[in-house]
Amino acid sequence: MSKRNLEYDFAWCPGCGDFGVRRALQVALEKFSVEHEEPQSKNVVVAGIGCSGNMVHLVEGDQPFGIHGIHGRTLPIAFGVKMGRPDLNTVVVAGDGDFLAIGAEHIAPAANRNVDITAVIMDNGVYGLTKGQSSPTTEFGAVTPSTPHGKIESALSPLKYYMSIGVTYIASYYSSKPRQLAVIIQEAMNHRGFSIVHVQSPCTTYNDTYDLLKGKPKEGIAGLAFEIPEDHDPTSAQAAVDLLDRPGIPLGVVFRHEGQSMQDRHEGLQAQAPVRSNQEILDSYLLQV
Amino acid sequence: MDKHDFVVRFAGEGGQGLVTSADALARAAAHAGYFIQTHSTYPSQIIGGPASSQVRISTTPVLSSGDGVDVLVALNQHAYDNHFEDLNGGGVTVYNAEEYDLPEGGHYFGIKADELAKSTGNARAANMVTIGAVATLIDFDLQEIDEFIRQRFTRGRPGDDEIIIANIEAVRLGADVARTSGFTAGQLEPPVPHEGGQVILTGNAAISIGAMAAGLEFYAGYPISPATTILIWMEQNLWGEGRFVHQVSSEIEAINAIIGAGFAGKKAMTATAGPGFSLMSEGLGLAWMAEIPLVVTNVQRGGPATGLPTKSEQSDLYTCMHPAHGDIRMPVLAPGSVEECFYAGALATNWAERYQGPVILVTEFGLAERGENIKKPDLAEISTESRAQVSEGDTGKRYDSWDGTTPLPGMPVPGGPGAYVANGSEHDEIGDTTHLPRHHVRLMERRFKKLDLLDGAHYEIENADADVIIMPWGSSKGPAREAYDRLRERGEDVGWLFSVALHPLPGEVKHVLKSADKIIVPELNYLGQWSALLRQEGYRAESITQYTGLPFKPSDLVKRISERIGVGVTA
Known part of the structure; x- marks a missing residue:
């Protein structure tokens, strides 16, 4: 929406990490459009269900097109948008529950295809909108309304998972520095192929991890988040794996591999495929006399 | 006795060339000017298992696979035991004498097709021996089969002539056996020549061509019997500028991919059967709610659950009408013949564009897989409708109220004016979520009112x-x-x-x-x-x-x- 819509039925809680991600996404969309001299209307934001899914309505300024679809299906919807219209900049916004639980089955196929989509994932380690249940990234043993005696599943490591299935652009960041995050999202949009920007976006109501991420420097407590060292080579898969073995949340581009996107491959096949007119196809069924 | 209509059935095991035999006889008969319809049954396994394939040959258009069988070719004892009760009075069985024997005195005779084929120097011509015998039993002109053989095996290779000669000889050897047996199933009346060009199509191919004729551009599908042949057809044909076809990783991906494509301005379709259709429920609800044009073809098989993957049933009608939760009733087209499949494929594509929403095209196994010869459709007669466009300066919004008294407002397409959010939550005019009663009421009425636009079906x-x-x-x-x-x-x-x-x-x-x-x-x-x-x-x-x-x-x-x-x- 371009200005405050009084009938709109949703608001993020004060301090929600998604505000920072929204700021970053807006800037990245605007800058990407300017960079490519395209109108904002050539951006399509595909949102999942949950707090983060409301991003598509809350982006301010010039409006991109949007789809606020069904739980877990952002990637196949975005796949249809992108392969139907390769000229559109297609961005997925989803939370850890939507993307990594109900929607997990779509991540590996998107990686295999290397379809040119940018996924901005807001990970708060909790199901916020349904009031605090455990998610795939909730820590083992955590007590939540749906795990009253402690979480019995171990926590997923999303970045390691993305590496293992061949995602060709993987970045990790947090919501607290929107300006820097915008630069990464814009770079991900420019990556030819499947890119994921995995953002720690704390839930101030059910899982406030701001202190955990940033630490308390005045009290000498270190946070989990750390800047990726400048000498890290993101084009090296080994370096990326080594980086992810370090404890904590890396901030920056973990891995990047330049290769053919699905559109590139499809254009290659298109050049070889025999294209027949509808009439030629129909005539091939004629009874030969 | 002269008859205008014969059913010939080949029964045995999957992998014995039953479909090939029925298809060869069907094509030869269609070429001679008859109307044909083929029908096969087979188990859901790759090789083997009891199977049969039949062709009905008639001087008038064939409406169904018929009642009984006039000539049964039974390649093993099990096939004979299972099918002989379907024989019409006066029907004849040709049994495989290399495999088993039947007691003397019945309305049947044995044939050693493999042995006779070997004597022609081409062991692979055994089915032509059988076809020769069958043709003789119904007094079908052998020269039509010769002509079929010439066309089938003229492939510009050095061995073509040899293969053709051996196959024609095989037909004669089979014919001799039938003549010597003294049996006949009657005399097929001469055909009434077809007017204009004829094509042989299955229901699935007809739907595919029809959809292409109406401008289909995007197809995503997942293999499932008996809809797989539509995916295969699209993978072969849906190429060219602005077109895209892909085998995705589930029916959930398929429906959501065509939602994305339909939103982005493409004419999109998927095809599936019962289990896949169930997985598409939620997506179809989204397409209805957000008003996304797309077509889902449901080629029914037996249900529920995995059911009977290669059998005929019409048990998905409830789920086609109401595939998802909430107040929904889908537009449903159900063609009754191969020819109607063609026109329904085109109309479903046009309906989706016309009313800006999802359309269900429902058929079933028997119709999907059977072959029929029909008059070649005139592609120039197929209209291609596209969703109403939005122009710069239009004041209307995507989800304005609509009462049917004016043309349906345009659907904005990314890259053009009128940016909005296609929203599965109830929404306001530009697609922002709202749960206010007035929006739910006005849009509920809009979604159902749009159905009034859908006419023109046969x-x-x-x-x-x-x-x-x-x-x-x-x-x-x-x-x-x-x-x-x-x-x-x-x-x-x-x-x-x-x-x-x-x-x-x-x-x-x-x-x-x-x-x-x-x-x-x-x-x-x-x-x-x-x-x-x-x-x-x-x-x-x-x-x-x-x-x-x-x-x-x-x-x-x-x-x-x-x-x-x-x-x-x-x-």
Whole structure:
């Protein structure tokens, strides 16, 4: 929406990490459009269900097109948008529950295809909108309304998972520095192929991890988040794996591999495929006399 | 005895060339000027298992796979035991004498097709030996088979001539065996030459070509019997500028991919069968709610769950009408013949664009896989509709209220003016989420009002003021029509009603339904789904059901309809 819509039925809680991600996404969309001299209307934001899914309505300024679809299906919807219209900049916004639980089955196929989509994932380690249940990234043993005696599943490591299935652009960041995050999202949009920007976006109501991420420097407590060292080579898969073995949340581009996107491959096949007119196809069924 | 109609069935095991044999005889007969319809049954396994493939050859258009069998080719004892009861009086069995023997004195004779084929120098010509015998039994001109052989094996390779000569010889050897046996199944009447060009199509191919003719651009699908051949067809043909086809990783991906493509401005389709259709439920709800044009073809098989993957059933009608939770009723097209599949493929694509929403095209195994020769459709007659466009400066919004008194406002397409959010939550004019009563009311009414735009599907009305109206749907049309014709010949006061569009029903069809005292619906399911939906609208409908996994036989329908209307039951 371009200005405050009084009938709109949703608001993020004060301090929600998604505000920072929204700021970053807006800037990245605007800058990407300017960079490519395209109108904002050539951006399509595909949102999942949950707090983060409301991003598509809350982006301010010039409006991109949007789809606020069904739980877990952002990637196949975005796949249809992108392969139907390769000229559109297609961005997925989803939370850890939507993307990594109900929607997990779509991540590996998107990686295999290397379809040119940018996924901005807001990970708060909790199901916020349904009031605090455990998610795939909730820590083992955590007590939540749906795990009253402690979480019995171990926590997923999303970045390691993305590496293992061949995602060709993987970045990790947090919501607290929107300006820097915008630069990464814009770079991900420019990556030819499947890119994921995995953002720690704390839930101030059910899982406030701001202190955990940033630490308390005045009290000498270190946070989990750390800047990726400048000498890290993101084009090296080994370096990326080594980086992810370090404890904590890396901030920056973990891995990047330049290769053919699905559109590139499809254009290659298109050049070889025999294209027949509808009439030629129909005539091939004629009874030969 | 001269006959205008013969059924020849090849029965044995999967992998024995049953379909190839039936197809060869069908093509030779179609080429000679007959009408043909093939029908196969096979188990859901790759190789082996009891299977059969038949062709019905007629001087008039073939409406169904018929009643009994005139010539049975039984390649093993099991096949004979399972199929001989289907033989019509005067029917003949050709059995595989290399495999088994039958006691003397029956209406059958043995043939050693492999041995005879070897004697021609081409061991692979065994099915031509059998076809030669079959053709002789129904007095079909052998030269038509020769012509078929010449066309099939003229491939510009050095060995072509040798193969052709051996196959023609094989036909003669088989014919000799049949002649020597002294049996005949009757004489096939000479054909009435076809007017204009003819094509042989299956239902699935017809849908695919029809959709392409209406401008289909995007297809995503997942393999599932009996819809897989549509995916394969698209993978072969949906190429070229602006087109895209892909095998995705589930039916959930398929429906959501075509939602994305439909949103982005493309004409998009997927095809599936019951289990996949169930997985598409939630996506279809989104397409309905967000008003995304797309087509889902449901090629029914037996259900529920995995059900009977390679059998005929019409048990998905409820789920086609109401595939998802909430207030929904999908537009549903159910063609009854291969020719109608072609036009329904085109119309479904056009309907989706016209009313900016999802359309269900429903067929079933028997119709999807059978071959028929039909008059070649004229592609120039197929209209291609595109969703209304939005221009710069238009003041309307994507989800404005609409009462049907003006043309449906345009649908903005990314890259153009009118940016909005296609939202599965209830929404305001530009697609922002809102749960205010007035928006839910006005958009509920808009979504249902749009259905009024959907017309133009084929329907048939005959003897509408009869006491009893017979109204099949989908592929039960053929056998029901044969039954109707026989009842009329007998002087029964029955009427005929058939509509490819099951929802929304054409006005004239509704008019007939309203005034009918009794509507009999032959359908292949247990619940009597179509008659129940008709009763829900206040029409006096009742079903004749069958749930064997096989299509109706016209003679069974004559009997059961006669029982219902309280007249003699001679078929």
